[in-house]
Amino acid sequence: MAGKPILWYFNGRGRMESIRWLLATAGVEFEERFFTTREQYEKILCDGVLLFQQVPMVEIDGMKLVQTKAILNYIAEKYNLHGKTLKEKAFIDMYSEGAYDLMVLIMAYPFLSPAEKEKQLDLISKRATDRYFPVFEKVLKDHGQNFLVGNQLSMADVQLLEAILMVEEKKADILSGFPVLQDFKVRISNIPTIKKFLQPGSPRKPVPDENYVKTAKLVLQF
Ligand SMILES: N[C@@H](CCC(=O)N[C@@H](CS)C(=O)NCC(=O)O)C(=O)O
Structure with a gap:
């Protein structure tokens, strides 16, 4: 039997967090290696392990995968979270990308100056x-x-819930005008594997703090 996937990233959310969400949803345990220096x-760069000299990198099924979308799609396919038909897959990808684009705005937030942060919150x-x-x-x-696609749970639902919770951390009443999404949030949060991931002590990472920002800047030198 293959070992647990190993996730190489920082001890924080960033681009790895959606991967953690998806594995947790599928009920897959994983190990993590955190860069601190x-x-x-x-x-690891010298060893040639990071194909494009970037993280996230995930060791899974004998591969060392990089590129977040490729990793997510592999996990989604493997664990039946990527729909049944070509058309369903296209819609799942489309919705996942929309949710991801929203999350990217939030991922950037901790790295901004105070003045930029104010503007970013509005955005x-x-x-x-x-x-x-609204979509x-x-x-x-x-x-x-x-569920968003094909009347079954998919990566799109998981990423939408992740995005909703991330936006709510910035603006708690953001769903006030979206009653269907309020119900969606409760429903998806109660799926047993997701419920477990949302409990304290799970591999879910907290809102990025100063230490996370400092470590990412130190390691990636920006
Ligand atoms: N398209 C890549 C982008 C990955 C990426 O930009 N990773 C950042 C950390 S979150 C990184 O490694 N930056 C270093 C670099 O680009 O040199 C993905 O989605 O995985």
Whole structure:
């Protein structure tokens, strides 16, 4: 039997967090290796393990995978979280990318100056309420099913829940105008593996703090 996947990243959310969410949803246990120094990172770079000299990197099924989307798609396919038909897969990818684009705005936030942070908060709220959440609200309302695509749980649902919770950490009442998404949030949060991931003590990472920002800057030298 293959060993547990090993996740190489920082001890924080960033681009790895959606991967943690997806593995946890699938009920897959994983190990993590955290970069804390530039030397560690240079060693793995010199070993040629990071194909494009970037993380996240995930060791899984004898491969060393990089590129977040490739990793997510592999996990989604493997654990039946990527729909059944080509068309379902296309919609799952489309919705996942929308949720991910919203999350990218939040991922950038801790690295900004105080003045930039204020603007970014406005942008996050605006994008959530004017662009992304209305789409997901309408999709769920129009087909009246529990999940975004194909009436079964997929990566799109998982990433949407992740995005909703991330935006709520910045603006608690962000779902006030989205009753269908409020129900969606409760429903998906109660899926047993997800519920477990949302409990304290799980591998879910907290809101990035100064230490996370400092470590990422030190390791990646920016
Ligand atoms: N397209 C890549 C981008 C990965 C990426 O930008 N990773 C950052 C850390 S979150 C990194 O390694 N930056 C160092 C670099 O680009 O040299 C992905 O989605 O995985």
